Amino acid sequence: MAAPVLRVSTPRWERIVRLLVCLSGILLSLYAFHVEREKTRDANYRAMCDLSSSISCSKVFTSRWGRGFGLLGTIFGNDSAVNQPNSVYGILFYIFQLLLGKNRISHVDCRL
Secondary structure (H helix, E strand, O other), X not given: OOOOEEEEEOOHHHXXXXXXXXXXXXXXXXXXXXXXXHHHHOXXXXXXXXXXXXXXXXXXXOOHHHEHHHOHHHHHOOOOOOOOEHHHHHHHHHHXXXXXXXXXXXXXXXXX
């Protein structure tokens, strides 16, 4: 006798919330990438998230901790392909989450 397979569908509200969170995460990561790129091109560039000299997102994005989580540069070297801006990892993470949530029905093997 074949074991029954329990099909669990994801609620619609959860799919909508996942989509909104992933899209906002992708947009924020793209903005962070833009700020970092512009700051490296022009030292006088001032981003919208730079509120004062002590509250400055562009300082964080261009610091040691803004690339490779502050760790990959010391392990693999600053010129390594792995040592990317954190925003690149954010973009990849949210795209991956979006693709994982694309499945409308997940299959759970439930053997009785």
